[in-house]
Amino acid sequence: MADLELELYFYPECGFSKSVLNTIQNLSIADRIVLKDIRQNLEFEDELIALCGDSTVPTLTVNGEIMHESEAIKRFLVDQFLD
């Protein structure tokens, strides 16, 4: 598998974020993804707005490419990491 740079913008109170976090936990890949809680660190929110123009979460970046939509993000992670 190619080495991917993965960053997830999220906040834990968001159910869509929570479902992506559950997938990350189930796949045991938390160490492969930089987790950026935009409510805990407002610099992450500013970063997300600069990237996307808004602060919708969850947002995954894959080698700098933006991916929205929790279902698409989960599908991508399962495709990449499910053994």
Ligand SMILES: N[C@@H](CCC(=O)N[C@@H](CS)C(=O)NCC(=O)O)C(=O)O
């Ligand atoms: N269809 C999207 C919905 C994402 C969504 O509605 N996220 C909410 C938080 S739970 C959001 O970011 N709303 C805009 C905002 O808070 O600025 C998905 O499945 O990821």
